[in-house]
Amino acid sequence: MNTFKHFLAGASVLALSVTANAAELEVTHWWTSGGEAAAVAEFAKAFEATGNTWVDGAIAGGGSTARPVMVSRITGGSPMGATQFNTGRQAEELVEAGLMRDFTELAEKENWKEVIRPANLLEGCTVDGKVYCVPVNIHSWQWLWLSNKAFEDAGVPVPTNWDEFVAAGPALEKAGKIPLAIGGQSWQTTGTFNVLIPAIAGKDVFLKVYQDHDAEVAAGPEIAKVFKAADDARRLSAKSNVQDWNQATNLVITGQAGGQIMGDWAQGEFQVAGQVAGKDYTCLPGLGVNELISTGGDSFYFPKLDDADKTAAQEVLASTMLNPQTQVAFNLKKGSVPVRGDVDVSAANDCMKKGLDILAKGNIIPDTNQLNTEDTNNQLNDLFVEFFKTPSMTPEEAQKRYADIIASAD
Known part of the structure; x- marks a missing residue:
């Protein structure tokens, strides 16, 4: 903990000179x-310590709401100084259109290739050999978050895997609990399904479907098992009537729901609520079945600007976001893992340590955003929203449509 305090004490004293012409x-x-x-306040604090000013442009509603707004502003000639996208292919067309800054020189100067781990994070920022974004965290979707109180109230042990969780559903319902909390945003149901694939069918099937776009596998027996599990998830979440992901997380935090399939960013909500991993809540990486984690996350892109001072400030912000102290301060509050492999994360909680251990073992898969285009993701979102909202749609019908989407994916 002393080491961590040292990191925090230095979080605003960056290895950067204060900007001459602040912006x-x-x-x-x-x-x-x-x-x-x-x-995000940790990023703002560290950036302002350089003499520049962070103007917060938060857009509520999650990425599916924010990304079209961000893209519209950039393509419409009203760009921001920096913008978040998920690490992967979401900004690919903006880069190809020449609207984003090339940070290859800074990346080489600061040895990003040597310190960013795993390597595919920086590769996700690289187009035609040039670096166009700054990865800031490693986020994994592959988690089942459980309310210890909900299971205590229901009189059943806290599950150790997905099958035990499904089996506990009736007891949770009898105790007045929502077994599985899922919000109404489209990406949440798709995310749930994509977590079930490596847990139920395994890593190889996941890669054959999303990396190789193998429609035969998508239509086959292993994915049929996944749709059976998704049918269980649909039934268990039938009374989950919230919209936002963090509202669903709050149902778990308050013991109103047994669990939630959600990325490790959920840890930030448990932390703000003062809950302790292993005591108040339990986390099951890979749903307690296959301990794999995906190496997705968030990156920041920097649109080209005409203002010289703002352009200089962009470079300062890019460097600040990868500063070791800032990486620790930001990620411990975000619930994610730093992208730098050379920082001290001894203050991580039990769940983050589980993720770090899995990462160290190399039990990883790419995030779907690194493999799918936005068009493919949107088609999947539409399918799974309909599937989860339409009990009359059979798993077999949904799988056929799913295989068609995979067959046409690019």
Whole structure:
């Protein structure tokens, strides 16, 4: 803990000279929940320590709401100073259109290739050999978060895997609990399904479907098992009537729901609520079945600007976000893992340590955003929203449509 205090004490004393011509820089993102706001404040504090001004451009509603706004502003000639996207292919067309800054020189100067781990994070920022974004965290979707209180109230042990969780559903319902909390945003149901794939069918099937776009596998027996599990998830979440992901997390925090399949950013909400991993809540990486984690996350892109001072400030912000002290301060509040492999994370909680251990073992898969285009993701979102909202749609019908989407994916 002393080491961590040293890191925090130095969080605002960056290895950067204070900017000669300070500038205001608008930074757009979709981090608006309690845990997310606490985390992004660490970026703002560190950037302002350089003499520049962070103008917060938070957009509520999550990435699916924010990204079209961000893209419209950039393509419409009203760019922000920096903007969040998920690490992967979401900004690919903006880069190809020549609207984003090339940070290859800074990346080489600061040895990003040597310190950012795993390597595919920086590769996700690289187009035609040039670096166009700054990865800031490693986020994994592959988690089942459980309320210890909900299971205690229901008189059943806290599950250790997905099958035990499904089996506990009736007891939770009898105790007046929602077994599985899922919000109404489209990406949440798709995310739930994509977590079930490596847990139920395994890593190889996941890669064959999303990396190789193998429609035969998507239509086959292993994915049929996944749709059976998704059918269980649909039934268990039938009374989950919230919209936002953090509202669903709050149902778990308050013991109103047994569990939630959600990325490790949920940890930030448990932390803000003062809950302790292993005592108040339990986390099951890989749903307690296959302990794999995906290496997705968030990156910041910097649109080309005409203002010289703002352009200089962009470079300062890019460097600040990867500063070791800032990486620790931000990620411990975000619930994610730092992208730098050379920082001290001894203050991490039990769940983050589980993720770090899995990462160290190399039990990883790419995030779907690193493999799918936005068009493919949107088609999947539409399918799974309909599936979860339409009990009459059979798993077999949904799988056929799913295989068609995979067959046409690019």
